[in-house]
Amino acid sequence: MVIARKWLAPAITIGVLSCAAKVADEARLPDGRFLGIDGRRIFVKQSGAGPDLFLLHGLGDSHLGWQRVFPALVAVGHRVTAWDALGAGESDKPSRDDYSIEGHATRLVAAMDALGIERATLVGNSLGGSVALMVAESRPERVSALVLIDPAAYREGAMDGRWFWTTPLLADVVLGILPTRSIAEYGLGRNVHSKDALTDDVVDAYARNAAKPGAIRAFLAQERQLVPSDAESWEARHRTIRAPTLILWGREDGLLPLAQGERLARDIPGARLVVLDNVGHAAQLEAPDRVLDLLMPFLAEAATNR
Numbered sequence: 001m002v003i004a005r006k007w008l009a010p011a012i013t014i015g016v017l018s019c020a021a022k023v024a025d026e027a028r029l030p031d032g033r034f035l036g037i038d039g040r041r042i043f044v045k046q047s048g049a050g051p052d053l054f055l056l057h058g059l060g061d062s063h064l065g066w067q068r069v070f071p072a073l074v075a076v077g078h079r080v081t082a083w084d085a086l087g088a089g090e091s092d093k094p095s096r097d098d099y100s101i102e103g104h105a106t107r108l109v110a111a112m113d114a115l116g117i118e119r120a121t122l123v124g125n126s127l128g129g130s131v132a133l134m135v136a137e138s139r140p141e142r143v144s145a146l147v148l149i150d151p152a153a154y155r156e157g158a159m160d161g162r163w164f165w166t167t168p169l170l171a172d173v174v175l176g177i178l179p180t181r182s183i184a185e186y187g188l189g190r191n192v193h194s195k196d197a198l199t200d201d202v203v204d205a206y207a208r209n210a211a212k213p214g215a216i217r218a219f220l221a222q223e224r225q226l227v228p229s230d231a232e233s234w235e236a237r238h239r240t241i242r243a244p245t246l247i248l249w250g251r252e253d254g255l256l257p258l259a260q261g262e263r264l265a266r267d268i269p270g271a272r273l274v275v276l277d278n279v280g281h282a283a284q285l286e287a288p289d290r291v292l293d294l295l296m297p298f299l300a301e302a303a304t305n306r
Contacts, residue, residue, distance in 0.1 A: 062089025
């Protein structure tokens with residue numbers, strides 16, 4: 001995760017700890033429960049009634065990243081689900097498993113089945129956006145709309161330069177000696193434009209997540225499987241998406257350049273791109289009100305066009 005070398009930052013912090021909410025906000029979320037998916041425990045929180053929204057966090061994050069928008073989405077009449085993907089948060093963290101985007105996408109559909117969700121709007125940040133894209137392409141009948149917040153959609157940037165992860169034991173040793181609070185501080189800092197959005201409570205909460213048994217090993221396993229096995233054809237399939245799509249991009253994103261958002265908006269027919277000034281990689285952390293102001297009318301319009 002967090003090393004003070006510029007060439008490691010994009011790969012390490014793509015979605016890592018990308019959205020932190022104040023610890024006090026967690027009390028506003030419902031109690032969670034575990035789903036059994038392929039012999040693994042997947043943790044979810046769900047609340048509300050109405051059209052389904054499924055919130056997908058980035059690599060290294062968890063359901064905690066959505067706390068600043070979750071209650072508002074429930075309040076306006078949605079059934080909102082946020083999960084901890086395999087290897088994250090409260091979910092199981094095996095050191096060896098299928099942590100590919102394809103694997104997460106398959107588990108997402110299985111989780112929707114277990115929860116009785118036939119179709120949902122997928123809201124994904126960073127790697128969560130990658131998973132949302134893959135489900136929209138492979139199982140379009142399960143996706144009513146897409147909201148993509150600085151998604152990792154192309155190999156350039158964070159998916160390039162994999163030698164740090166593939167060199168035997170290098171990442172294991174480096175991440176093994178770093179204090180988890182240092183990991184959290186650096187990871188969070190890389191994901192925001194203004195550190196005013198961060199507090200000691202935020203850093204502490206994410207440091208605790210990073211310190212959970214198996215968290216670092218699971219993170220390393222995911223990093224080593226980050227690039228899709230058919231990356232070129234996966235990128236080409238973005239052009240097959242027909243679900244209504246809203247793309248939000250922080251102009252000051254230091255992990256993924258705005259040019260990728262512009263490219264994705266061209267690739268997905270009818271997609272709308274909104275650029276958020278003075279915002280980094282995690283808009284729902286830095287500007288949750290602005291995200292909600294854009295998300296609400298989009299969801300209402302998508303619902304009327306179903």
